[in-house]
Amino acid sequence: MRLCLPAAVFCLSCIALAPPAAAQDAGPVAPGANPLIDYSGYVALTQKVGPYRAGRLLRAADFRRRAASSGALLLDARSAEAFRRGHIDGAVNLPFSDFTAESLAQVIGPDRTRPIYIYCNNNFRNNVAPVMTKSIQLALNIQTFVNLVGYGYPEVWELGEAVDMNDPAIGWVRG
Known part of the structure; x- marks a missing residue:
């Protein structure tokens, strides 16, 4: 049997690139195996925060008035691109994916009791970019x-x- 050189090189490279059997998928990882992720802790936190959040939902006029008050922070956690394309006037952007203790402290400042006002795409019934529901x-x-x-x-x-x-009362600024 005669094997041409390019085919032989290709076959050998495929064997060399194949992952060893031990590196192949061995099935699911046991819960809690990653010490940097705590799903149970997240569930407990959301259950604790849920009733608290229910008492902190504001009507639009009150939200705008309070968010414009001295010392308040109007925080937009949407992507930087969505923020650039439009946001409520006076908002500061920190994308949710960038939340860390350090980035939050940098944006919010040292006062942990500073009032923070948030909104997201689902606060706008228009369902058009940049606020798709x-x-x-x-x-x-x-x-x-x-x-x-x-x-x-x-x-x-x-x-x-x-x-x-x-609605002009919302103060939407287009990018």
Whole structure:
């Protein structure tokens, strides 16, 4: 049997690139195997924060008035691109994916009791870019609220209504 050289090199390279049997998928990882992820702790935190959050949902007019008050922070946790394309006037952007103790302290400042006002795509009933409606169970407000409280910022307030981004009272700024 005669094997041409390019085919032989290809076959040998495939064998060399194949992962060893031990490195192949060995099935699921046991819960708790990663010491940097605590799903049970997250569930417990959300159960604790849920009733607290329910009392911190504001009507649009009250939200805008409070967010504009001295010392308040209007936080937009959407992506930097979505923020660039439009946001509520006066908002500061820190994408949710960038939340760490350090980044939050840098944006919020040293006062852990500073009032923080949040909103997300699901606060706008328009469902047009840059505020496309997300699955209601996964609205960014939920994770943002839980994370802020979890990181030690208890004075979180949330826009509790779905509003029209074209309503001048909202103060939407297009990018």
